Amino acid sequence: MGKAEDTKARIERAALxxxxxxxxxxxxxxxxxxxxxxxxxxxxxxxxxxxQLALDLFLRHxxxxxxxxxxxxxxxxxxxxxxxxIVRCYCEWADSDWTLFAYHLxxxxxxxxxxxxxxxxxxxxxxxxxxxxxxxxxxxxRDVALAAAAAIGVVLQVATYKVYGRFEGPLADHVRxxxxxxxxxxxxxxx
Numbered sequence: 001m002g003k004a005e006d007t008k009a010r011i012e013r014a015a016l017x018x019x020x021x022x023x024x025x026x027x028x029x030x031x032x033x034x035x036x037x038x039x040x041x042x043x044x045x046x047x048x049x050x051x052q053l054a055l056d057l058f059l060r061h062x063x064x065x066x067x068x069x070x071x072x073x074x075x076x077x078x079x080x081x082x083x084x085x086i087v088r089c090y091c092e093w094a095d096s097d098w099t100l101f102a103y104h105l106x107x108x109x110x111x112x113x114x115x116x117x118x119x120x121x122x123x124x125x126x127x128x129x130x131x132x133x134x135x136x137x138x139x140x141x142r143d144v145a146l147a148a149a150a151a152i153g154v155v156l157q158v159a160t161y162k163v164y165g166r167f168e169g170p171l172a173d174h175v176r177x178x179x180x181x182x183x184x185x186x187x188x189x190x191x
Contacts, residue, residue: 019057079186
């Protein structure tokens with residue numbers, strides 16, 4: 001990694017830590033520069049604004065997570081192993097860089113509207129897997145968006161609890177529980 005790439009990486013890591021601790025709005029470029037041990041003007045050599053830095057971090061993580069989830073589920077033919085693969089990937093992804101994961105989780109409301117329509121995203125991966133399973137008769141037919149939201153919520157709510165200190169430890173320690181719970185949500189007969 002060259003000096004410019006190293007500096008950019010330090011800016012991004014410092015920003016992530018501050019954005020999670022204080023929020024994007026409350027973090028200043030001066031604080032980012034101080035945390036990254038650079039001059040404040042150096043930030044603008046890599047990013048036109050703090051807001052663009054925040055958006056770039058979100059979009060890159062969002063796309064990479066979606067690609068990882070899609071790759072994890074692809075080898076499996078049936079829904080149950082696909083669910084477990086997606087859940088395992090998601091939990092391991094979160095555990096591997098909790099700061100980045102927490103940033104993504106906490107800033108969805110600000111940035112999801114800015115994700116290009118044609119971009120692969122984590123929710124679309126899960127939605128498509130569930131849609132195909134319904135079409136194949138593996139689970140009852142219902143509103144796919146509702147089923148995807150409920151299944152994703154099984155893990156997402158626990159991750160949110162972890163962000164706020166209500167749950168501790170690696171998410172990957174609970175993959176079986178999350179996968180079983182997501183399966184239970186998806187297999188419920190429509191009323």
